[in-house]
Amino acid sequence: xxxxxxxxxxxxxxxxxxxxxxxxxxxxxxxxxxxxxxxxxxxxxxxxxxxxxxxxxxxxxxxxxxxxxxxxxxxxxxxxxxxxxxxxxxxxxxxxxxxxxxxxxxxxxxxxxxxxxxxxxxxxxxxxxxxxxxxxxxxxxxxxxxxxxxxxxxxxxxxxxxxxxxxxxxxxxxxxxxxxxxxxxxxxxxxxxxxxxxxxxxxxxxxxxxxxxxxxxxxxxxxxxxxxxxxxxxxxxxxxxxxxxxxxxxxxxxxxxxxxxxxxxxxxxxxxxxxxxxxxxxxxxxxxxx
Amino acid sequence: xxxxxxxxxxxxxxxxxxxxxxxxxxxxxxxxxxxxxxxxxxxxxxxxxxxxxxxxxxxxxxxxxxxxxxxxxxxxxxxxxxxxxxxxxxxxxxxxxxxxxxxxxxxxxxxxxxxxxxxxxxxxxxxxxxxxxxxxxxxxxxxxxxxxxxxxxxxxxxxxxxxxxxxxxxxxxxxxxxxxxxxxxxxxxxxxxxxxxxxxxxxxxxxxxxxxxxxxxxxxxxxxxxxxxxxxxxxxxxxxxxxxxxxxxxxxxxxxxxxxxxxxxxxxxxxxxxxxxxxxxxxxxxxxxxxxxxxxxxxxxxxxxxxxxxxxxxxxxxxxxxxxxxxxxxxxxxxxxxxxxxxxxxxxxxxxxxxxxxxxxxxxxxxxxxxxxxxxxxxxxxxxxxxxxxxxxxxxxxxxxxxxxxxxxxxxxxxxxxx
Numbered sequence: 001x002x003x004x005x006x007x008x009x010x011x012x013x014x015x016x017x018x019x020x021x022x023x024x025x026x027x028x029x030x031x032x033x034x035x036x037x038x039x040x041x042x043x044x045x046x047x048x049x050x051x052x053x054x055x056x057x058x059x060x061x062x063x064x065x066x067x068x069x070x071x072x073x074x075x076x077x078x079x080x081x082x083x084x085x086x087x088x089x090x091x092x093x094x095x096x097x098x099x100x101x102x103x104x105x106x107x108x109x110x111x112x113x114x115x116x117x118x119x120x121x122x123x124x125x126x127x128x129x130x131x132x133x134x135x136x137x138x139x140x141x142x143x144x145x146x147x148x149x150x151x152x153x154x155x156x157x158x159x160x161x162x163x164x165x166x167x168x169x170x171x172x173x174x175x176x177x178x179x180x181x182x183x184x185x186x187x188x189x190x191x192x193x194x195x196x197x198x199x200x201x202x203x204x205x206x207x208x209x210x211x212x213x214x215x216x217x218x219x220x221x222x223x224x225x226x227x228x229x230x231x232x233x234x235x236x237x238x239x240x241x242x243x244x245x246x247x248x249x250x251x252x253x254x255x256x257x258x259x260x261x262x263x264x265x266x267x268x269x270x271x272x273x274x275x276x277x278x279x280x281x282x283x284x285x286x287x288x289x290x
Numbered sequence: 291x292x293x294x295x296x297x298x299x300x301x302x303x304x305x306x307x308x309x310x311x312x313x314x315x316x317x318x319x320x321x322x323x324x325x326x327x328x329x330x331x332x333x334x335x336x337x338x339x340x341x342x343x344x345x346x347x348x349x350x351x352x353x354x355x356x357x358x359x360x361x362x363x364x365x366x367x368x369x370x371x372x373x374x375x376x377x378x379x380x381x382x383x384x385x386x387x388x389x390x391x392x393x394x395x396x397x398x399x400x401x402x403x404x405x406x407x408x409x410x411x412x413x414x415x416x417x418x419x420x421x422x423x424x425x426x427x428x429x430x431x432x433x434x435x436x437x438x439x440x441x442x443x444x445x446x447x448x449x450x451x452x453x454x455x456x457x458x459x460x461x462x463x464x465x466x467x468x469x470x471x472x473x474x475x476x477x478x479x480x481x482x483x484x485x486x487x488x489x490x491x492x493x494x495x496x497x498x499x500x501x502x503x504x505x506x507x508x509x510x511x512x513x514x515x516x517x518x519x520x521x522x523x524x525x526x527x528x529x530x531x532x533x534x535x536x537x538x539x540x541x542x543x544x545x546x547x548x549x550x551x552x553x554x555x556x557x558x559x560x561x562x563x564x565x566x567x568x569x570x571x572x573x574x575x576x577x578x579x580x581x582x583x584x585x586x587x588x589x590x591x592x593x594x595x596x597x598x599x600x601x602x603x604x605x606x607x608x609x610x611x612x613x614x615x616x617x618x619x620x621x622x623x624x625x626x627x628x629x630x631x632x633x634x635x636x637x638x639x640x641x642x643x644x645x646x647x648x649x650x651x652x653x654x655x656x657x658x659x660x661x662x663x664x665x666x667x668x669x670x671x672x673x674x675x676x677x678x679x680x681x682x683x684x685x686x687x688x689x690x691x692x693x694x695x696x697x698x699x700x701x702x703x704x705x706x707x708x709x
Contacts, residue, residue, distance in 0.1 A: 044363065045362065063673070064672070128517065152685075238523070240676045257666075259666075
């Protein structure tokens with residue numbers, strides 16, 4: 001009996017081995033090694049020395065990183081909007097209506113479109129001579145073109161909106177899958193008991209979606225804290241550094257200026273935030289089994 | 291029989307091998323030249339190899355944004371290319387880090403053939419660090435219809451006039467007059483003879499600096515500056531789009547821009563005239579940007595004479611002239627720069643031809659303007675741009691904004707070693 005259990009364990013490890021090897025080579029090792037290098041003055045052209053917390057002191061005294069971190073935390077504001085929006089969309093497209101597949105596909109298109117294309121498209125939309133201003137001016141909502149990406153008070157929200165727009169379809173699909181896995185007999189029994197649509201939604205759908213809500217919220221929080229691609233394509237951190245995010249700072253320092261230890265320190269800090277907020281999500285959003 | 295044949299082959303190979311090993315391989319890198327200039331470089335390589343039997347040239351082109359990383363990794367790995375194309379700020383940084391080899395000994399007899407200002411751009415740490423290849427210089431293209439509507443008849447002759455014209459265009463036509471690249475305000479200060487750093491301290495909050503930024507702010511306020519991407523790292527796409535769309539009166543750009551206008555907006559090209567870009571009080575032309583070939587550290591000493599010979603060939607009069615004509619840039623050798631192609635304007639010349647002639651007039655005044663020798667300079671520059679943006683857009687008093695940026699710079703400069 002014992003021998004059989006060992007054999008099964010061994011088989012499991014053998015099946016896991018290829019994936020674990022790939023993860024070790026391309027995820028665990030870079031993350032571990034990168035974390036160590038965040039405490040050094042690593043440079044390709046000089047001998048590496050251990051510098052303790054110097055890189056962390058530097059970035060926390062650096063206006064661009066600090067404001068970038070604040071902006072990254074600002075991105076968290078859109079997490080509830082993404083989740084509520086995605087659940088609403090999922091509930092809507094879960095209905096058996098004519099042409100509903102087309103709507104599902106339409107909402108999913110932004111997910112499979114590359115950031116560059118999305119950025120260029122929204123760049124045109126947000127342009128002072130772009131479609132958005134044209135519509136708003138035609139409807140007499142504004143008198144002069146709005147500088148969506150050139151006004152430092154608006155640019156961050158414009159970039160956040162694009163990130164939100166891209167994320168909606170992805171989470172919608174996850175919620176849709178979760179909705180379709182809710183046993184229909186529960187809804188039918190509630191209907192027979194006279195529960196209204198609204199009651200069924202709050203008493204059956206939402207509790208059954210709770211594990212998915214938790215997962216999507218964590219993914220959404222992590223995506224928000226890691227925002228940088230949209231920033232790069234739309235604003236490159238401007239105007240007046242107003243759209244610099246913590247991870248964009250890491251990219252800027254590491255890949256544009258080859259200051260790898262600073263970039264790694266910034267990434268390390270972002271990772272700590274990600275872990276802390278993910279743990280909070282797990283703590284407060286975890287379904288309570290009674 | 292088979293063994294005999296095999297031995298014969300080995301013997302032949304043995305006899306031929308020393309010749310094969312004797313072939314020198316010279317690898318040179320350019321950035322962002324493919325595919326447009328593939329035929330040009332292939333032809334240059336083929337010519338050189340034909341003239342120099344036993345030398346094998348390998349050309350590799352990288353996108354401009356990865357070439358620095360590739361170069362550092364290859365130098366560290368001990369296998370650098372023999373020659374690499376760089377711009378001046380990159381070369382300065384690499385030279386300071388000891389990653390380039392001075393070329394004074396190799397350029398020797400060819401030194402007189404290059405324009406002195408181009409060689410001056412490549413002088414760091416008391417040595418010359420490259421073979422000049424080509425440079426650029428800005429010209430002013432202007433929309434004659436907008437100028438006519440604004441009551442203007444000629445191109446501006448100074449920065450003050452550019453801004454005054456821009457205000458006049460905005461007031462009379464409602465269109466933007468000009469779109470300076472304000473993310474490069476440090477270069478504009480220097481071109482106007484205003485120092486950015488003196489004795490390791492930032493000095494760009496003097497009354498003269500404030501007056502210049504205030505003039506920009508006044509022009510911005512009346513709509514004279516194109517607002518789109520005004521402070522972006524690269525505002526050129528937005529600026530050329532605005533000019534092609536007839537929304538901008540003046541375009542300060544290299545002559546290549548005229549070809550884009552000719553290709554994309556024939557109606558605007560037809561009403562475009564060109565003037566040389568005004569020289570600042572320093573006598574330096576706007577838009578100077580030298581590209582050259584440098585020799586990385588670690589190239590074997592025995593190979594250096596051959597590398598020098600090939601670098602001189604790559605950048606000689608004939609090759610620079612051929613390249614510059616194709617690329618609408620300016621050669622950096624005295625003889626090529628004096629070619630009639632650059633100096634004479636054909637009858638019925640369009641803006642593209644006029645731009646080449648106007649740029650050639652400024653070429654001897656072309657210098658690459660940047661602040662050298664400061665670690666993390668880009669970060670400092672961003673705080674300056676942020677202050678200028680706050681001042682120009684009226685979010686903050688110009689003097690206060692510049693004072694704050696100076697304080698940030700000086701805190702940083704105090705911690706840096708002096709170069």
